[in-house]
Amino acid sequence: MTMTADAATAASAHAEPLRTVYRPPHPLNLLRTVGVLARGPKDPTMFVEGSTLWRAARTPAGVSTVALRQTHEGVHATAWGPGAEWTLGQLPRLCGADDDASGFDVSGHPMLAAIAHRTVGTRLTRTDLVFDALVCATLEQKVTSLQAFGAWRVLVTRFGERAPGPAPRTLFAPPSVDGWRRIPSWAWHRAGVEPPQSRTIVRTAERGQRVADAVLAAQGGAERERVLTSLPGIGAWTSAETRIRALGDPDAVSVGDYHxxxxxxxxxxxxxxxxxxxxxxxxxxxxxxxxxxxxxxxxxxxxxxxxxxxxxxxxxxx
Known part of the structure; x- marks a missing residue:
């Protein structure tokens, strides 16, 4: 008998969670570093309660929920679900371990130097989840943040998967790539998504995991931009926003942004x-x-x- 995805997630919710402590070799402000991934205060995939950051994701190994709390010892992480092991293995990169600021110098610009001093420990996060970042960026094309965040909330809670674990409020992991492809046209409309954006997401999803794999395999920001902008409906702005969130690109600039x-x-x-x-x-x-x-x-x-x-x-x- 084959267990459905929902049944597997429900069963994993009752399994023992996995735990680790990540001890970064550099200053780290966890909430500033990872908090930028939230798509509005009502993001169904993540929230902060007290000193704990809760985040749900659909990893290559399955859905997971992780609770992150920073102390003087490091970042304490507890993860639930089929994707728990992947999530804990990816944790250092989420916390900016791959963020190499060698050669970056703002000492000659007093304003930037002062901000850098005040925000020490803020690093460039990366999720390694290219398709989710691409969907988020596409939903944010040519609309206000309020509209985009609302669409993300509606679509993820309607077509995503309830995340495992004892989070204080219900979390949802985004749909799978095929799940995004199968969202009906009326649902995009009801979520407030314009047809050009919904078509872009659906057509990209029709290519399956190949898009994410090609982006991850590409070497450097220029090559990754070439891969992304070769897709219909993906321009320089969407490419940059995707690379910033999924890959922590230190040189990406969102050309074409309204502000x-x-x-x-x-x-x-x-x-x-x-x-x-x-x-x-x-x-x-x-x-x-x-x-x-x-x-x-x-x-x-x-x-x-x-x-x-x-x-x-x-x-x-x-």
């Missing part, structure tokens, strides 16, 4: 710039441009608002 160039320009010069101007400003830190962006977003000066917030259009009412 980013303005934020970078204002922080570094006091004036707005366009994408070309942003790339010119970041050029002295080639190889580490994402690090500069993270510092600016973490504590750089913000341009005063010039008008009301954008009122998102709800295409479901058309």
């Amino acid at each position: 980013l160039a303005h934020q970078v320009g204002y922080a570094l010069t006091g004036s707005r710039v366009d994408d070309d101007g942003m790339l010119e400003l970041l050029a002295p830190w080639a190889g580490h441009r994402q690090r500069v962006i993270r510092l600016i977003l973490a504590g750089g000066p913000r341009e005063p608002r010039r008008g009301p917030r954008l009122a998102p259009e709800d295409h479901r009412r058309r």
